[in-house]
Amino acid sequence: MTEFLQQLLNGLSLGAIYALIALGYTMVYGVLRFINFAHSDVFMVGSFVGYYMGKLIPEGTLWGGLTILVGSMMACAILGMTIERLAYRPLRNAPTLNVLITAIGVSLLLEYTGQVFFGAAPRNFPAIFPVTNFHLGGLIISSNQLMVIIVSAILMVVLQLIVFRTKIGTAMRAVSLNPKAAVLMGVNNDVVISFTFGLGSALAAAGGILYALNYPSIDPLMGVMPGLKAFVAAILGGIGNIPGAALGGLILGTVETFVAGSQWSTYKDAIAFAILIIILLFRPAGLLGKFTVEKV
Amino acid sequence: MLKVSDLQVSYGAISALGGISFEIPQGSIVTLIGGNGAGKTTTLRTISGLLRPKSGSVTFLGEDITAVPAHKIVARGLCHVPEGRMIFSNLSVDENLSMGAYLQTDKALIAKNRDYVFSVFPRLKERIKQMAGTLSGGEQQMLAIGRALMGNPKFLMLDEPSLGIAPRLISTIFEKIVEINKSHGITILLVEQNANLALEVSRYAYVLETGRIAMQGESQKLRADPQLKATYLGG
Ligand SMILES: Nc1ncnc2c1ncn2[C@@H]1O[C@H](COP(=O)(O)OP(=O)(O)O)[C@@H](O)[C@H]1O
Ligand SMILES: [Mg+2]
Numbered sequence: 001m002t003e004f005l006q007q008l009l010n011g012l013s014l015g016a017i018y019a020l021i022a023l024g025y026t027m028v029y030g031v032l033r034f035i036n037f038a039h040s041d042v043f044m045v046g047s048f049v050g051y052y053m054g055k056l057i058p059e060g061t062l063w064g065g066l067t068i069l070v071g072s073m074m075a076c077a078i079l080g081m082t083i084e085r086l087a088y089r090p091l092r093n094a095p096t097l098n099v100l101i102t103a104i105g106v107s108l109l110l111e112y113t114g115q116v117f118f119g120a121a122p123r124n125f126p127a128i129f130p131v132t133n134f135h136l137g138g139l140i141i142s143s144n145q146l147m148v149i150i151v152s153a154i155l156m157v158v159l160q161l162i163v164f165r166t167k168i169g170t171a172m173r174a175v176s177l178n179p180k181a182a183v184l185m186g187v188n189n190d191v192v193i194s195f196t197f198g199l200g201s202a203l204a205a206a207g208g209i210l211y212a213l214n215y216p217s218i219d220p221l222m223g224v225m226p227g228l229k230a231f232v233a234a235i236l237g238g239i240g241n242i243p244g245a246a247l248g249g250l251i252l253g254t255v256e257t258f259v260a261g262s263q264w265s266t267y268k269d270a271i272a273f274a275i276l277i278i279i280l281l282f283r284p285a286g287l288l289g290k291f292t293v294e295k296v
Numbered sequence: 297m298l299k300v301s302d303l304q305v306s307y308g309a310i311s312a313l314g315g316i317s318f319e320i321p322q323g324s325i326v327t328l329i330g331g332n333g334a335g336k337t338t339t340l341r342t343i344s345g346l347l348r349p350k351s352g353s354v355t356f357l358g359e360d361i362t363a364v365p366a367h368k369i370v371a372r373g374l375c376h377v378p379e380g381r382m383i384f385s386n387l388s389v390d391e392n393l394s395m396g397a398y399l400q401t402d403k404a405l406i407a408k409n410r411d412y413v414f415s416v417f418p419r420l421k422e423r424i425k426q427m428a429g430t431l432s433g434g435e436q437q438m439l440a441i442g443r444a445l446m447g448n449p450k451f452l453m454l455d456e457p458s459l460g461i462a463p464r465l466i467s468t469i470f471e472k473i474v475e476i477n478k479s480h481g482i483t484i485l486l487v488e489q490n491a492n493l494a495l496e497v498s499r500y501a502y503v504l505e506t507g508r509i510a511m512q513g514e515s516q517k518l519r520a521d522p523q524l525k526a527t528y529l530g531g
Contacts, residue, residue, distance in 0.1 A: 167398070174384050174395050180346060181382035186370035186399035186447065 002138035007261050008254065013145045013214070015253020016152035020207035021230030022237070022245035023159065024080075024200025030176035030240040031189075031196050034096050037103040038083055040227020041110035042076050042201045046208025047125065047218045048118055049075045054126035065129035069151065069209050073202040080201025081194050089190065114220030125216035128209075144213040155206055156246055162199070163242055172196055176240065225269065229256070232272045236279050238289020247287060297322040297451055297483050298343070298374075303352035305335075305342050312338040314507040315352065320451075320485055325477050327486045327494040327515065329528060330504035336487045337379050339504070340453050343485075344376040345369045356451070371399050373450035377457065379487075381440040385429030389420055392428050392439055396446030405448065412480075413442040416472050434465030441469075445476070452476070453485045458493060466490075470497055491528040495519045503528070 021043055028036045049072040057064040087106050091099050134141045163169040174182045175192045182189060211226060212218050233252045237244025252272055260268040267274075279286065298320040305313040313335045320326045330336055341347040343354050345366030353362045361369055370376075384392050393413060397406045414421040417438040423431060428439055437457055444452055454473065458466045474497050477484050488494035495501055495515040503511040503524065511524060518524050 167394075170387070170391055170394060171398065173387060173391075177384045177386055178382050181378065181384065182395070183346065183366045184344060184370065184376050184378060184382070185395045185443070186367050187395075188365075188367045 006139055007257055009139065009141065009145065011254030011257030012250060013148040013253070014257055015233075015250035016148055017207045017211050017249070018226065018230045018233045018253050019246045019249025020152055020155065020203045020210070021226060022233040022249045023156075023242065024204045025231055025234040026237070026240055026242060026245040027172070027196050027200045029234070030242075031172060031179075031193050032088070032099070034099045034103065035231065036088075036197075036200075037100070037227075038087075038106035038110060039200065039204055040223035040230070041107050041114070042080055042083075042223075043204040043208040043211070043227060044114060044218070044220060044223035045079060045110065046072045046076045046205030047212040047222065048114070048220075049205065050128065050209045050212060051123060051125055051218060054128050057128070059126050059128060060130045062130060065147075068128050069206060072205045072209050076205030076208075077198040077202040080197040080204075084194055084197040089193075111220050111223075118220055120220065122217040122219040122222075125212035125218050127213075127216070129213065142214075147213060148210045151206060151210060155203060159199070159203065159242070168192065168195055229272045232276045236275060236286055238286025241286065241289045244286055244288035297357060298485070299355040300339075300343065301353050301355070303339070303342060303354070304350045305338050305347055306350055312507055313342070313349075316504070316507070316509050317352075318502050318509065318512070320483060322483055323477075323481055324500065325474070325484045325486060325498045327488060327498035327501045328504055329488050329491045329494050329501060330510075331528075332489065333506070334504040335507045336504055337455055338507075340376055340378075340455050340485070340487060343453065344374065346376075370447060373448065374453070375444040375447045375449035375451070376453045377440045377444045377455060379455035379459065381436045383428045383431075383436050383439050383443065385427065387428055388425055389428055389431070389439060390424045392443050393420075393446050396443035398447075400446070400448060406446070409446050409448060413445050416445070416475065417442050432462070432465075434461045434469065437461055437465075437469055438472075441472070441476075449482055451483045451485070453487070455487045456489060457486075458488060458490045466493070473497060491524075492519075495529075 021040065024039050025035060050068050053068045053071050057067060083106055087102050088099060091102060129144060129147055132143045163172060171182065171187050171192050174185070175187065175189050179189055229252055230249060233248035234245045236252060237248030252275065256268055256271055259265065259271045301317050302315045303313055304315050316339065328336055328339065338347065342349050345364060349362065353360055355361065356372060356374055384395060387395070393410060397409065400406050419435055420438055420442055423435065428436065431439060457469055457473070461469065470493055473484060473486065476482055486494055486498060495518055498515045501513065501515045501518050502509050
């Protein structure tokens with residue numbers, strides 16, 4: 001039982017990170033109907049921004065850690081908006097395939113530019129937050145794990161409030177439902193799309209910092225695997241569906257952790273793709289997604 | 297209020313409007329009628345900035361708006377209720393109305409407009425929390441018009457409000473269109489395939505045929521026109 005709870009806890013904290021990344025995929029898909037493959041590399045840049053900020057800010061303090069977290073989120077929000085402005089906006093009326101190929105190009109650009117600047121060798125991510133282990137019954141909860149769960153819970157609640165309670169959030173949903181109608185309401189879709197990229201990229205950066213706290217070896221290709229899994233999580237939850245992405249991430253992280261802890265541990269990375277295939281076969285709209293048919 | 301001069305629009309190599317001109321005086325209801333594919337929707341989309349013309353110009357309240365981006369045209373008080381209604385199906389009725397007021401900053405005015413919309417379409421008030429996609433066709437049309445009214449329009453363009461709506465609701469909606477024009481002095485450009493109805497409620501009419509204005513005149517007179525009767529009014 002204790003071992004089950006321990007694994008569940010580990011799974012949820014990994015899943016929370018997948019969820020943070022998946023939210024960016026799903027939000028961008030919502031407004032632009034394409035998968036932003038460069039998103040996983042924004043996650044990587046998020047870790048590296050944290051790494052370099054860590055050189056300037058004393059390690060192991062709460063305020064220092066939070067400063068790094070927020071700083072990295074802001075830097076990546078700007079990066080995401082810049083990518084959208086330079087790479088995707090000129091293709092606004094181009095076929096989706098062109099945009100997808102561009103996204104792969106941007107992804108490679110970030111990965112290899114990363115190798116030029118950061119080097120290809122993995123680096124040790126600093127312990128930016130104070131580290132302790134809490135013992136609860138037989139359970140061991142590390143403060144970093146707790147940080148992952150608390151920070152991602154807060155971010156997801158904030159995101160939910162932005163998307164469902166603010167004007168720009170309503171506009172995001174409107175643009176994703178019908179971009180032409182949104183324009184007729186006076187919405188500048190470019191602004192909304194830019195905002196969506198900023199928001200998604202900030203979440204990816206938070207994911208990058210939280211991931212690096214628990215897996216403290218970072219390199220320019222570190223985004224690839226978590227990115228793919230978060231993508232699967234977004235599909236699992238229903239692409240374009242925000243609560244779905246969060247749910248998909250949590251499920252995927254949990255399942256992966258249990259598989260990793262079992263006799264089939266070698267399949268821990270394969271399980272995501274098995275889930276992808278199953279969901280595409282049996283419920284292509286995802287767990288919370290639905291194919292909406294407009295009444296005409 | 298609105299002046300369209302020699303407007304030419306094409307989709308790629310296919311010409312949809314071959315140079316049309318018309319004018320809409322302040323305070324009136326003018327209708328643009330014509331069969332399927334005549335270019336009515338294209339005309340409205342070009343006026344509201346969703347499409348760019350090949351040549352010609354659109355003047356609104358004395359200013360050339362031909363090159364103004366669509367989202368900025370709305371700000372000038374020109375609202376377009378598009379064909380097929382295009383309500384936000386996964387937003388509530390209330391949120392749809394809020395989207396209509398997207399550019400409005402005066403809270404008191406927004407509340408006043410909301411009350412006005414509910415007075416014109418009481419049904420919307422009953423369904424305020426409902427997802428817009430679950431409304432009936434007629435109710436969706438009411439919502440689309442209500443949403444446009446939230447934008448505080450001086451000029452309202454309606455693209456086939458009778459399309460796909462239960463007959464008993466069509467007359468209600470047309471009554472409301474007249475009411476909106478009368479009580480708020482909102483100028484209306486009404487696009488319809490249902491020529492009978494459109495000529496009944498409008499003062500002046502233009503008949504569009506394959507991208508050209510084939511006929512125009514006072515609606516009263518056109519209703520009696522033998523040629524028009526034969527083609528559009530079912531004999
Ligand atoms: N998106 C489009 N692409 C290509 N041709 C179009 C498009 N929309 C309309 N058309 C063509 O333009 C002409 C006018 O269409 P439209 O303005 O929709 O007519 P109406 O609203 O009067 O039925 C038609 O011949 C139609 O086939
Ligand atoms: Mg039409």
